[in-house]
Every structure is written in C-alpha cells, then in structure tokens.
Amino acid sequence: MTQNLLEVxxxxxxxxxERGFVKxxxxxxxxxxxxxxxxxxxxxxxxxxxxxxxxxRLIDYAGGFIESGEVLFKGDNLAAKKQTDMMRIRGSKMSMxxxxxxxxxxxxxxxxxxxxxxxxxxxxxxxxAAWNKAVEMLRLVGIxxxxxxxxxxxxxxxxxxxxxxxxxxxxxxxxELLIADEPTxxxxxxxxxxxxxxxxxxxxxxxxxxxxITHDMGVAAEIADRIAVMYAGAIVEEGAVDExxxxxxxxxxxxxxxxxxxxxxxxxxxxxxxxxxxxxxxELPSGCRFHPRCPHVMERCLREEPPLMADERGHRAAxxxxxxxxxxA
Amino acid sequence: MTEYLIxxxxxxxxxxxxxTVVTFILIHAAPGGPKQIYLSPNLSPEAAERQAANLxxxxxLPVQYFDWLGDLLRGDLGYTFKNNLPVGDLIWPTVGNTMxxxxxxxxxxxxxxxxxxxxNSTREYGFSDQTASxxxxxxxxxxxxWFGIILQELFALKWDLLPLSDMWSMGKEGDIGDLLMHMxxxxxxxxxxxxxxxxxxxRSSMLEVLDQDYIRTARAKGLGERRxxxxxxxxxALIPVIxxxxxxxxxxxxxxxxxxxxxxxxxxxxxxxxxxxxxxYSVLMATTILIAFFVIIGNLIADILYAVVDPRVxxxxxxxxxx
Amino acid sequence: xxxxxxxxxxxxxKRAVSERPPGLWKTGWKKFxxxxxxxxxxxxxxxxxxxxVGARWIAPYDPAQIDMMFPNLPAGSEGHLLGTDELGRDxxxxxxxxxxxxxxxxxxxxxxxxVIGTFIGAVSGYFxxxxxxxxxxxxxxxxxxxxxxxxxxxxxxxxxxxxxxxxILGFTGWMGVARLVRGTFLQLREMQYVEAAxxxxxSDWGIIIRHLLRNASAPIIVNATLMVGGAILSESALSxxxxxVQPPDTSWGLMLSNSREFMLVDPxxxxxxxxxxxxxxxxxxxxxxxxxxxxxxxxxxxxPRKGLGK
Numbered sequence: 001m002t003q004n005l006l007e008v009x010x011x012x013x014x015x016x017x018e019r020g021f022v023k024x025x026x027x028x029x030x031x032x033x034x035x036x037x038x039x040x041x042x043x044x045x046x047x048x049x050x051x052x053x054x055x056x057r058l059i060d061y062a063g064g065f066i067e068s069g070e071v072l073f074k075g076d077n078l079a080a081k082k083q084t085d086m087m088r089i090r091g092s093k094m095s096m097x098x099x100x101x102x103x104x105x106x107x108x109x110x111x112x113x114x115x116x117x118x119x120x121x122x123x124x125x126x127x128x129a130a131w132n133k134a135v136e137m138l139r140l141v142g143i144x145x146x147x148x149x150x151x152x153x154x155x156x157x158x159x160x161x162x163x164x165x166x167x168x169x170x171x172x173x174x175x176e177l178l179i180a181d182e183p184t185x186x187x188x189x190x191x192x193x194x195x196x197x198x199x200x201x202x203x204x205x206x207x208x209x210x211x212x213i214t215h216d217m218g219v220a221a222e223i224a225d226r227i228a229v230m231y232a233g234a235i236v237e238e239g240a241v242d243e244x245x246x247x248x249x250x251x252x253x254x255x256x257x258x259x260x261x262x263x264x265x266x267x268x269x270x271x272x273x274x275x276x277x278x279x280x281x282x283e284l285p286s287g288c289r290f291h292p293r294c295p296h297v298m299e300r301c302l303r304e305e306p307p308l309m310a311d312e313r314g315h316r317a318a319x320x321x322x323x324x325x326x327x328x329a
Numbered sequence: 330m331t332e333y334l335i336x337x338x339x340x341x342x343x344x345x346x347x348x349t350v351v352t353f354i355l356i357h358a359a360p361g362g363p364k365q366i367y368l369s370p371n372l373s374p375e376a377a378e379r380q381a382a383n384l385x386x387x388x389x390l391p392v393q394y395f396d397w398l399g400d401l402l403r404g405d406l407g408y409t410f411k412n413n414l415p416v417g418d419l420i421w422p423t424v425g426n427t428m429x430x431x432x433x434x435x436x437x438x439x440x441x442x443x444x445x446x447x448x449n450s451t452r453e454y455g456f457s458d459q460t461a462s463x464x465x466x467x468x469x470x471x472x473x474x475w476f477g478i479i480l481q482e483l484f485a486l487k488w489d490l491l492p493l494s495d496m497w498s499m500g501k502e503g504d505i506g507d508l509l510m511h512m513x514x515x516x517x518x519x520x521x522x523x524x525x526x527x528x529x530x531x532r533s534s535m536l537e538v539l540d541q542d543y544i545r546t547a548r549a550k551g552l553g554e555r556r557x558x559x560x561x562x563x564x565x566a567l568i569p570v571i572x573x574x575x576x577x578x579x580x581x582x583x584x585x586x587x588x589x590x591x592x593x594x595x596x597x598x599x600x601x602x603x604x605x606x607x608x609x610y611s612v613l614m615a616t617t618i619l620i621a622f623f624v625i626i627g628n629l630i631a632d633i634l635y636a637v638v639d640p641r642v643x644x645x646x647x648x649x650x651x652x
Numbered sequence: 653x654x655x656x657x658x659x660x661x662x663x664x665x666k667r668a669v670s671e672r673p674p675g676l677w678k679t680g681w682k683k684f685x686x687x688x689x690x691x692x693x694x695x696x697x698x699x700x701x702x703x704x705v706g707a708r709w710i711a712p713y714d715p716a717q718i719d720m721m722f723p724n725l726p727a728g729s730e731g732h733l734l735g736t737d738e739l740g741r742d743x744x745x746x747x748x749x750x751x752x753x754x755x756x757x758x759x760x761x762x763x764x765x766x767v768i769g770t771f772i773g774a775v776s777g778y779f780x781x782x783x784x785x786x787x788x789x790x791x792x793x794x795x796x797x798x799x800x801x802x803x804x805x806x807x808x809x810x811x812x813x814x815x816x817x818x819x820i821l822g823f824t825g826w827m828g829v830a831r832l833v834r835g836t837f838l839q840l841r842e843m844q845y846v847e848a849a850x851x852x853x854x855s856d857w858g859i860i861i862r863h864l865l866r867n868a869s870a871p872i873i874v875n876a877t878l879m880v881g882g883a884i885l886s887e888s889a890l891s892x893x894x895x896x897v898q899p900p901d902t903s904w905g906l907m908l909s910n911s912r913e914f915m916l917v918d919p920x921x922x923x924x925x926x927x928x929x930x931x932x933x934x935x936x937x938x939x940x941x942x943x944x945x946x947x948x949x950x951x952x953x954x955x956p957r958k959g960l961g962k
Binding site for chain 3: 343344347348351355356359466467469470471472474475476478479481482486487576579580582583586587590601602605606608610613614616617620621624625628
C-alpha cells in the first residue's frame with residue numbers, strides 16, 4: 001500500500017459566534033494517497049468546505065479554528081503548525097482553487113502578475129523568470145495567446161478563463177496536493193466539462209493528488225478515485241468510486257445517487273428526493289444524525305450513533321443497517 | 330480611459346454651467362432684485378437708474394445671463410461697492426492662504442488616518458479601534474469653531490505656548506518658523522475634523538476588502554500577512570476612499586472657513602464672512618462660484634485617480650454613475 | 653454595545669422558522685432598547701426637549717435681562733448657577749432658552765429637508781428617465797457648492813430671519829435623503845407587488861405613497877435623525893458667524909460668538925454652550941445609529957463570513 005499523502009484524523013472544527021461555539025465538522029477522518037483523487041460530496045452546510053479550509057489552515061482567517069484532530073501532510077501535523085510555517089506550505093506544496101473564479105482573482109493586478117507572485121515568493125525566481133513561467137503555466141492550462149492574456153486583468157476574461165488562471169496559479173509551484181472547492185459550480189455547463197477535463201489531464205501529467213469538494217455526484221463520478229460522503233458535519237460513507245456508486249451502503253448516499261437525473265430516474269418520470277433538510281450541526285438529533293430523514297430508520301438509530309464501519313475492501317459506512325443481514329439489498 | 334475622462338470632463342463643465350445658472354437665478358430672485366445687489370445703496374435714485382442701465386440690468390434675463398457668464402469666463406468678476414475695487418483683487422490673495430491651511434490639515438489627516446484605519450481593520454474592536462470610534466463620534470458632534478476657541482484659551486491664553494491667531498506675527502511676514510507656529514492650532518482643529526471620517530472610511534473599506542475571495546486566494550498562495558494586507562488589500566481598499574475624498578471636499582472647505590474665522594486666518598472663509606457683513610454681493614457670488622469650481626476640479630481629479638488605481642474603469646463600465 | 657462582537661456563523665445553519673416573525677418596528681424597538689448608547693441618547697435628548705419646552709418655568713431668570721451690577725460672575729455664585737455674562741445675564745437661563753432655538757432649528761430643518769428630499773427622490777426614482785436626469789444633475793450642482801457658503805450667501809441676500817434660516821438650511825440639506833429615497837425606489841419599483849398594484853389599476857401616486865414610501869420609511873427616519881444633529885451644528889456655525897440668530901434671541905452659537913469677545917476676562921463662558929451642542933448632537937447621533945442598527949433588516953440575520961460552508 002502506497003503511503004498516504006494526506007491523512008486527516010478525527011478533525012473537529014468550529015466557529016466562535018455570538019451564541020458560543022458552533023461546530024462545523026465532527027470527527028472527520030479521510031486519507032489521500034499520492035496521485036489519487038478524493039471527492040468529498042455533500043449538500044451545502046454539510047461541512048465539506050470547512051474541511052478543506054481547515055486542511056489549508058485558512059479556517060483561522062475565516063473566524064474558525066480546529067478544535068481537535070490531526071491533519072497529517074506527509075506525516076507532518078499541519079493542525080499544530082504556526083501560520084508562518086503554513087505560509088511556506090500553502091501555494092507551494094499544497095494549493096487551492098475556489099468556487100467563484102471571478103472574485104477569486106484580485107481585480108487590480110494582471111493575471112500574469114498574480115501567477116508570477118506565487119513563483120517569486122516560493123521559488124525565489126527573478127521577476128523575468130517568474131513572468132515567463134507564468135506565461136508557460138497559462139499555456140499549460142489551455143489559454144490561447146498566453147503572452148497577451150498574461151497582461152490582462154481578471155475583468156477582461158470570462159469565468160472559465162478565470163478558473164483556468166486560478167488553476168495555473170495553484171499549479172505554478174508544482175504542488176503535491178491540489179484542493180478544489182466546487183471548482184465548476186459557478187461556471188456554465190459546457191465550461192464545467194472543460195475544466196474537469198483539464199483537471200483530469202493535469203493530474204495525469206503532473207501526478208498531483210486532488211481533493212475535490214463538490215455537491216454534484218456526476219462530477220465526482222467523472223474524476224474521483226475515492227468518494228467521501230459528508231452529512232451534517234460528518235463523513236457517513238467513504239470508499240472507492242465504483243463501490244460507492246455500485247454498492248452504496250448508507251441510505252443517504254443511496255438517496256443522493258437516486259436523486260441524480262439521468263442515472264436512475266431517467267425513465268422513471270419523477271425524480272427522487274430526500275425528504276426533509278439537513279439539520280444544523282448544533283441541533284443534531286439523537287443517535288444517527290440521518291435518522292429523521294432515513295427511509296429505513298430503526299429503533300436503534302434513535303439511541304445509538306453508528307460508527308464508520310469498514311468492510312474487507314476498505315469501504316466504510318456509518319449505518320446500523322450493515323449489521324442486519326441484507327436480503328437482496 | 331480617454332473616453333471616460335472626456336465624459337467626466339463634459340459632465341463637470343455641465344455642472345459648472347448649472348451652478349452659474351443657479352447663482353444667477355438667486356440674484357434675480359432676491360427681494361429688490363439685481364439692482365439691490367449690484368448697485369451701491371448710497372447712490373441717488375437717478376444715479377442708480379443710470380448705473381442700472383449702464384450695467385444692462387434692464388435687458389432680458391437670458392441676455393444678461395450670457396453677458397455675465399462671458400465676464401466670468403474672461404475673469405472679470407465685477408467691482409466692490411466700497412472703493413470700487415476689482416473683486417478678483419480681493420479674492421485671489423486669500424486663495425493661497427486657504428490652500429496652505431487646508432492642504433496641511435488634509436495631508437496630515439490622511440497620513441495619520443490611512444495607516445490607523447488599516448491597523449484598526451486588522452484588530453476590530455480593539456483598544457485602538459474603540460479610540461478611533463470615540464474620536465469619530467466626538468469629532469462629528471463637536472462644533473469645530475468651539476474646539477478652536479477652547480484650544481486658543483488653553484494653548485495661547487492660559488499657557489502662552491502658541492500664537493492666538495493670524496497667519497504671521499507683526500513684522501515677521503515671510504518667516505516660515507513663525508508661520509508654522511501659527512498653523513499648529515488651526516491645523517489641529519481641521520485635522521481632528523477630517524481625521525474622524527477618514528479613519529472610519531479606511532477601516533470599513535479595508536474590512537470589506539479583507540472579506541473578499543481574492544484575499545483568501547492570496548492567503549492560499551502562501552503570502553505573508555503583511556503582503557496580503559499591503560499589496561493585495563490596500564490598493565483595493567483605497568479605491569472607495571479616493572472617491573470619498575473627492576466628495577467630501579465641500580465639507581472640508583466649509584470647515585476651513587469656520588476655522589479661519591476663529592483664528593483670524595486671512596483665507597477665503599474669513600474674507601467671505603467679512604464681505605457678507607458688508608453685503609458685497611459681487612464678492613460673495615464670485616467666491617461661491619470659484620469654490621464650486623475648485624470642488625468640481627477636485628472631484629474630477631479624484632475620478633482620474635480612481636481610474637488610475639482601478640483597471641476596471643478603463644473599459645468605462647463604472648464611469649457612468651453620477652459624480 | 654451589544655452588537656459589536658462580530659457575529660460569525662456557518663452558512664447553512666438555518667434557524668427553525670417556527671413562529672410568525674414580529675413586525676419591523678417591534679423588533680426594532682426591542683433591539684433599540686437594548687443598545688445602551690441609543691437609550692442614553694434618547695434620555696438626554698428628551699431631557700433637553702423638556703427643558704426647552706418648559707424654559708419659562710425652569711429658567712430662573714429672563715435670558716435677556718441685563719444686570720450691569722453683576723457682570724461676569726463666576727459659576728456657583730449666589731443665585732447664578734453658572735454665573736453671568738458680560739452684561740450680567742444669567743448664563744444658565746440663557747443656555748436653556750438657547751436650547752429652544754437650537755432644537756427647533758434642528759428638528760424643523762430635518763423635517764423640511766426630508767419632505768423635499770423624499771419628494772424629489774421619489775419622483776426621480778419612480779418615474780426615472782429625463783425627470784431623473786434633471787433632478788440628479790441638480791443634486792450634483794447642490795453637492796458641489798459648499799453649503800456653508802451658499803447658506804451665508806442666501807442669508808445675506810434675504811436677511812437673517814429665524815424662519816428663513818430653517819427654510820434655507822432645509823432647502824440646502826435635502827440631497828442626501830433624495831439620493832437615498834431614489835436608490836430605494838429604483839430597487840423597489842421592479843418588485844412584483846408594484847407590478848401587481850399597477851396591474852389592478854392603482855395610480856402612480858398611490859403606488860408611491862402606499863407601497864413604496866412605506867418600505868423606504870426606515871432608512872428615511874434614520875437619515876432624518878442624523879440630519880437633526882447636522883442642522884444644529886449648521887445653525888450654531890451661522891449664529892457664531894453673526895449671520896444666524898440675531899439678538900435679543902439667543903442660541904448656543906450666538907452665545908459662543910459672544911463669549912469670544914470676552915475670552916480674556918471670562919474664558920469659562922465659552923465652555924458651556926459648546927458642551928451643550930456637543931452633548932445634544934452626540935445624543936441625536938447615537939439615537940440615529942441605534943435606529944439604523946435596529947431597523948436594518950439585514951442585521952437581524954447573522955452575517956455569515958464569506959468562504960464558509962457551502
């Protein structure tokens with residue numbers, strides 16, 4: 001078994017608010033091996049973005065903090081690091097791209113300048129060398145006539161172009177891990193596919209590991225090696241992409257899969273919906289956090305919280321149903 | 330960019346013309362009409378008639394307006410009742426004096442306010458932030474002339490540290506050290522007035538920028554906090570501050586006028602009030618128009634600066650909003 | 653300040669909407685009454701208003717009564733709480749009577765300016781087009797002239813009468829309200845319920861008054877409150893320069909102008925009127941800020957910090 005590039009152990013994060021501490025993630029554990037792509041899937045409010053910000057330690061700037069748990073990056077615990085040390089890691093060994101590319105770029109600097117800045121900071125390149133490399137990066141992410149584009153400002157570009165720039169910026173220093181937080185959500189459908197293809201291609205060429213955050217099972221299916229499903233701040237199922245798609249074990253995952261148009265509901269007419277809505281993590285129900293919305297709820301689910309239980313292939317799920325002998329699933 | 334500048338300049342000229350129209354209407358709406366305003370009250374009725382005809386006050390209004398406007402454009406601002414002096418000779422010497430006072434206070438307050446506002450934005454609700462907020466509340470609620478009087482009573486009369494008023498001591502005209510001593514109190518009064526607002530603007534503008542996605546991107550790139558704040562946030566934060574600086578100009582000029590009166594500073598404000606008590610209408614109108622002109626030029630400069638700092642303006646997308 | 657701690661929460665933490673939300677004014681008052689600064693401001697302004705209204709009974713002397721036997725008495729003198737001025741007039745009584753003028757000017761100017769500003773802003777925002785262009789250019793013009801100078805010019809031309817001053821300050825102070833109302837109307841007129849009202853044949857003015865103005869009332873009130881302080885300051889400045897309130901009437905600004913001539917003899921005289929202005933304006937501004945925080949519906953919900961959740 002190859003070594004884990006990133007391993008998150010029991011990560012609990014939260015925010016200080018007027019009403020005291022508010023939890024955002026609850027004992028999240030996950031791992032990414034070198035060259036792998038892990039997708040975290042979940043509805044908005046499930047804590048998936050907070051998880052990614054916590055890994056980058058950007059959560060500190062957003063008013064939140066890591067309460068407990070470890071973030072091991074190549075065996076190094078990032079959760080215990082000082083921000084000054086994190087600065088050397090962010091952008092060089094591990095970088096991030098965001099949901100809304102138009103607002104993720106600084107409006108007053110040219111895009112070439114913004115890419116070159118990363119190189120100047122981390123690789124200590126000269127202005128000229130950094131600029132040339134920035135143009136190279138723009139070419140790599142498929143921007144036509146990059147020499148001209150590099151001198152343009154973000155507002156002169158389309159959303160898809162901006163996202164390519166952000167990707168170029170993130171990959172400029174050859175990071176080992178790329179965290180992509182909903183990188184396609186704000187884009188047009190056709191552009192979404194292009195950006196996903198680009199990510200897949202770059203991953204192959206540069207051997208970068210990717211942690212992709214998405215609410216879209218379709219996106220996950222396209223690009224992921226493994227999938228982690230988050231619900232109300234916790235991971236409820238995690239496993240290799242084929243297993244999660246073909247033999248989902250958690251009722252929430254099953255619901256998510258059935259609510260994708262075109263996979264199961266294509267001819268069925270009405271689209272499947274999961275009844276109810278995601279609860280606030282501070283107002284969690286007793287026992288299993290999913291039980292009020294679960295179609296298979298049992299008496300035990302109200303009392304006891306199911307732990308993540310792995311099968312022999314490392315496919316984990318937090319559901320008591322697994323213990324019940326299944327009949328034809 | 331060029332297109333934007335041309336449009337803004339044309340807009341400014343239009344506003345300027347409208348100001349002359351408003352002023353002109355004001356004179357003609359006055360009780361007694363323009364005759365009361367242009368003619369010395371000491372003239373005999375016949376002489377008044379004759380002079381009114383001389384000045385063309387019996388002609389149709391539009392003709393009079395364009396005549397008057399032409400005179401203005403040629404720099405002919407009219408003559409005073411008393412001694413029949415050219416109005417320009419009265420106004421121009423005061424302009425520089427006001428500029429010295431306002432410029433010094435304005436620069437000083439910016440130099441203090443912008444770093445202070447930035448500092449406060451990174452430490453919201455800290456001691457320094459609360460202090461600034463306290464100063465802002467007091468600064469907005471306190472009559473500046475009262476503050477001036479109190480400073481005079483303390484520093485000039487009670488402790489005798491600084492001169493009470495005027496621009497120079499007798500016989501020391503041209504002595505820079507003497508001028509600076511005279512400037513300390515009025516500049517302090519004005520600076521406090523400007524400072525209150527600017528710290529607030531700088532702080533809130535910075536806070537808004539620090540909340541933007543591109544700041545998160547900058548941090549995700551691994552930039553140090555200093556670089557994030559000074560390179561990535563500052564320039565964006567200054568953009569709205571520049572606009573406010575331009576829009577605030579009329580308030581600043583008014584503040585300077587009051588302070589000039591308290592400290593007997595030979596600037597436009599003091600001259601204006603003196604002329605008001607002597608009912609020298611030509612001087613008052615010319616000064617009002619001149620100050621409006623300065624304000625419009627100031628706004629134009631602020632807009633040009635805005636365009637220089639913000640690349641988005643160059644496409645002209647943002648320019649249309651009324652100044 | 654109860655709402656100073658930055659509220660931070662995770663987006664998506666939705667509150668259960670169980671009961672019917674209480675009205676804007678009711679929740680507004682609840683928030684307002686919990687703001688100590690705003691409440692202190694309200695108490696102080698109320699005290700000043702009461703003393704202004706009851707000046708006749710509260711003030712121990714006629715403010716214009718000259719007593720050359722006892723000029724420039726220090727504070728705490730027998731029978732004169734704050735002493736007397738250079739003509740032997742009782743300073744405490746003069747302060748109380750001055751508050752009449754200052755408060756009357758403050759509130760009247762705010763009302764005049766709000767009426768004008770609301771009308772122009774409403775017409776501009778609702779009808780748009782060339783009406784809007786003309787009004788907004790006019791606002792530009794008014795904004796480019798330093799108002800103190802314009803006020804002095806107009807007062808010199810028309811004469812320094814008390815009612816003139818109120819009208820002039822009102823006529824030169826409406827631009828902020830006009831902009832605000834216009835902005836709100838521009839947003840609101842695109843709303844569905846305006847379309848609906850128009851579709852069932854409600855007249856333009858009916859829509860403006862019944863539907864739009866009601867929705868714009870909260871920001872207008874906040875703005876009006878903040879304008880009271882500005883008007884009091886303007887009045888004091890004009891009176892200080894000798895162009896506002898004329899003797900034998902009295903106002904704080906006039907008292908300051910008076911005290912200046914005797915600052916060598918009796919410097920403390922300058923302190924009281926200025927302090928009164930400072931305290932009243934500060935209180936009014938606290939009320940205004942309190943109202944803004946209380947009536948701003950956006951502040952009711954916790955503002956999630958950008959970049960979280962989702």
